[in-house]
Amino acid sequence: MNIAIVGTGYVGLVTGTCFAETGANVYCVDTNKEKIEALKKGIIPIYEPGLEDMVLRNVKAERLHFTTSLEECLDKVTIVFCAVGTPPNEDGSADLSYVLDVARTIGSCMNQYVLVVTKSTVPVGTAKKVKAAIHEELEKRGCSIEFDVASNPEFLKEGNAISDFMTPDRVVVGVESDKAKELMTKLYRPFLLNNFRVIFMDIPSAEMTKYAANSMLATRISFMNDIANLCELVGADVNMVRSGIGSDSRIGRKFLYPGCGYGGSCFPKDVKALIKTAEENGYSMRVLKMVEEVNEAQKDILFRKLQKYYNGNLEGKTIAMWGLAFKPETDDMREAPALVLIKKLKEAGCQIRAYDPAAMEEAKRRVGDTIYYARDMYDALLDADALLMVTEWKEFRLPAWGVIKKTMKAPVIFDGRNIYDGNELNDLGFVYHCIGK
Numbered sequence: 001m002n003i004a005i006v007g008t009g010y011v012g013l014v015t016g017t018c019f020a021e022t023g024a025n026v027y028c029v030d031t032n033k034e035k036i037e038a039l040k041k042g043i044i045p046i047y048e049p050g051l052e053d054m055v056l057r058n059v060k061a062e063r064l065h066f067t068t069s070l071e072e073c074l075d076k077v078t079i080v081f082c083a084v085g086t087p088p089n090e091d092g093s094a095d096l097s098y099v100l101d102v103a104r105t106i107g108s109c110m111n112q113y114v115l116v117v118t119k120s121t122v123p124v125g126t127a128k129k130v131k132a133a134i135h136e137e138l139e140k141r142g143c144s145i146e147f148d149v150a151s152n153p154e155f156l157k158e159g160n161a162i163s164d165f166m167t168p169d170r171v172v173v174g175v176e177s178d179k180a181k182e183l184m185t186k187l188y189r190p191f192l193l194n195n196f197r198v199i200f201m202d203i204p205s206a207e208m209t210k211y212a213a214n215s216m217l218a219t220r221i222s223f224m225n226d227i228a229n230l231c232e233l234v235g236a237d238v239n240m241v242r243s244g245i246g247s248d249s250r251i252g253r254k255f256l257y258p259g260c261g262y263g264g265s266c267f268p269k270d271v272k273a274l275i276k277t278a279e280e281n282g283y284s285m286r287v288l289k290m291v292e293e294v295n296e297a298q299k300d301i302l303f304r305k306l307q308k309y310y311n312g313n314l315e316g317k318t319i320a321m322w323g324l325a326f327k328p329e330t331d332d333m334r335e336a337p338a339l340v341l342i343k344k345l346k347e348a349g350c351q352i353r354a355y356d357p358a359a360m361e362e363a364k365r366r367v368g369d370t371i372y373y374a375r376d377m378y379d380a381l382l383d384a385d386a387l388l389m390v391t392e393w394k395e396f397r398l399p400a401w402g403v404i405k406k407t408m409k410a411p412v413i414f415d416g417r418n419i420y421d422g423n424e425l426n427d428l429g430f431v432y433h434c435i436g437k
């Protein structure tokens, strides 16, 4: 099976590499020359556990190729996956220009049947636009070459992407022809060994599934953040409530963790895009609008707690931050709560000492030298008036409390991910605040 993946961002690179791992011959295409040259040498532009080894192994086996030219590989492949970015426009809608550029290139260069599969998260109706763009280009050339479009949304999580791709709960595929269904069945057959299901459906439903899934997960988080905030006011413990409700199989245990807000490339963008799609269709997604509002407020909850603790006087305080990435096991800071916290702390006149195991370079790119980049997690605590635990990396879970107490100016901890035992810390002489207790 010969396939091309256009776009070597997060989804594209993981998808291409994992398909190569199953034996497919994969061409990963990107217009960014430097990125492609680096990838050829095995230099991976993102931090994702396990990915580098898998890329190197498959490049060596000559099943994984990197190129800047989609034109050149079109004659060699039967399926083209489109995994290019769909960044949000200012009004929250998804910018489809990259997706449609790919469609036009395919239409203007194809010489034989090709199945064009959208993997980028795209609004309902995009496959139709892709189809129209290909047709238009073929018409310009006076050709009538057969092709199909399909939708195969991706559900992988950053930091766990390889395992999510190789052993997914399900694969959703939207098709409109038997040939496309056959090709996708064949491509995903190696994964059937893991007993998972490929769910075939019509294309608009597949496109909608991705947004509905992410929006549902974001809703759970905002709901739990609201419950957590209320728990604080009524003297309940959200951890108990979470266990209590999560054991109901209709609710389930996952994605019920309150914290300092969700971030990343998907939830914020997809929630906005679904609200926008609804508006364009004369409907209002009332629940999702509140999901967004609750999340925005939650991103500065640690700041508000800190401000309250110091009676509104944060001028000149030194604040340590553990974690900058939007979640552990990634260097991604898109929509990260840490960015909101940094902004608020700076405005309040604080000095910030930050540490993240993977996102230091990314942070430098985003906030420059406005904060101090600590050598390690303990260096971040030097003379600190408080520690904000923002991202729950494993190495932050069992720190040397004795060292911490000696290093900080005031032993005050605000735990934005509820990873510490408050009783233990109080016994050790720390002031401890978390979310929802």
Ligand code: UDX
Residues within 6 Å of the ligand: 154, 155, 156, 157, 158, 159, 214, 217, 221, 254, 255, 256, 257, 258, 259, 260, 261, 262, 263, 264, 265, 266, 267, 326, 327
């Ligand atoms: C998400 C979806 O999980 C994935 O299926 C989709 O393909 C892309 O979007 P990702 O953004 O990589 O994946 O991260 P995820 O692990 O889902 O976490 C998203 C955010 O939610 C993080 O900021 C995380 O801290 C937060 N979160 C998650 C919570 O606050 N509470 C939870 O219980 C779970």
